[in-house]
Amino acid sequence: MSALTNAFEAVNAAGHKAFVPYIMAGDGGLHTLRPTILRLQELGVTAIEVGIPFTDPVADGPTIEEAGYRALKEGATLRTVLHELASFREDITVPLVAMTYLNPILAYGVELFAIDAKEAGIEGVIVPDMPLEESGIIHDALRFAGIDLVQLVSLTSSAERIQKLTAASEGFVYAVTVNGITGARQAFEQQLADHFAQLASYTDKPILAGFGISTPEQVQSLSAISNGVIVGSKIVDALTRDDWATIEALVAASKTTISS
């Protein structure tokens, strides 16, 4: 079984929910990658999503987009980030998930990327501009290297798509919880609960909620209906201000969530 699935199931078996922070590699300089990852590990996060900056990040909101532009100025590329991660590979104790747009992988060379990523501790890959239909372009190389290709499921995905996406996703299922849906928060919560119940009915894989989760209360409410959460913008923002109290509060919220 995959290292990612193992990690999430171990947390759930212990009665907790998973917590996965997203960091933008190279924001603040590549040298910050090691201390940031080690400190997040100490806080007891389940896995870490490592964002690779890109010149045209169409799937990111303004906070992560800006962090990415800063990282580019610091010289962060797919190559330099993997190199940096590999340099302290033996200190990394949680599985890493790389989030990168497709073009840097294509430019790197798909097979070479898969080998180098595995050596850098990458257990899963998320490619936000590559839907299931197009995943053949990198899937074989990742499978050969033993890296999971994680699929995103959105609120706009049809039931038939959700079935195919959950069946195809490896490691875990990444459930996107926003796409600009407005309306009463109450109604939205009921809709989300139904959505996660539907997802769970299709798969036994861990289901993680991500996008738009920024408060301890949201961590708890979304953890209650899933196997755990991914927190991106709020973590990236806190790291730029060196505000570890905010990060600790988010991680703590996930640990106190009662399993449903």
Place this chain on the structure above:
Amino acid sequence: MTTTDKKGYYGRFGGQFVPETLMTALQELEAAYDDAKQDDAFQQELRYYLTEYVGRETPLYYAEGLTNALGGAKIYLKREDLNHTGAHKINNAIGQALLAKRMGKKKIVAETGAGQHGVATATACALLNLECVVFMGAEDVRRQQLNVFRMELLGTKVIPVEKGSATLKDAVNEALRYWVTHIDDTHYILGSALGPHPFPLIVRDFQRIIGDETKAQIVEKEQRLPNAVVACVGGGSNAIGMFYPFVQHEEVAMYGVEAAGSGVDTQQHAAAIHDGKVGVLHGALMYLLQDENGFIQEAHSISAGLDYPGVGPEHCYLADIGRVHYPHITDAEALEGVKLLCQTEGILPALESAHAIAYTAKLAKEMSAEEIIVVCLSGRGDKDVHTLIEALGGGEQ
């Protein structure tokens, strides 16, 4: 209706490289478009607006002055510059706006480079009572002030994009982001033969009227097909519209002219087929100006409408199989093209179209007086006067 097979490929190019949130919208769009394509009432409504409102068909004009000045092949101009709003962009904007109404979408988002697609979309939205938001690179807002003001007059909200190179590529990024977050009530009117399937197909279908008319007109005037067809290529919408009906006629040579900016041996150009590597941006696998890290490079051209680092997937395919040639023309040569057409024909071409004119000037001289070239004059140059004053002013030319 849903499927997880890959779709929209031209050879190895194209596809649907978009976030999952957009996949359902693309599949809905594809279904709605397939349905509209078969529907006589839709086609009739489209034809009504193209005839009565846009002013089609556009003339295929024998450019005798230009022909005589060059002393080679006989040159015809397909006068897309005479369309309402001044360029070919309205053909697609009206088509997609009608499609949006049919899908029950009340709001439109679009990107624009030179502003011609923005103006065309703003016009179609004013005509058909749709709300419209246009993203435009801040650099282009500066270069194309006239078009910005026109869009605002038409009731469209123009949002300048300061990010990246502040040109067309960045405007597409923002339009895509906007579409992802307003997917329920908004249709994205993409203006070029770019982006994820089915956009390259839809744009080509709405633009092929250029080539279809040209073919009928040249046969009527000359009782034969032309020897060569020339069009400028940024994303490639006017070119694919002109070329598509001629692809099957192997005897017709075709030239898609890319923008060479300061020269293709500098970093300051937009010639993606000439100098790009295969990659993915804005939903499609295509030739793309990029560095060794896969980061997208900024394109450079005096013409805002050609200032894009990629090129439509069908053009990439036509280049690969050798059916269409893709030469390039520099900023300086394009400016000469502007002057040449002004002086020989009394026509001020758009800077984009001037690339096609400048290449035709080279090509015609190598051909005989019995041979025929058709040039797609995709737009008029009124919008470029500000840029032309900067580039040609001072009398040193």
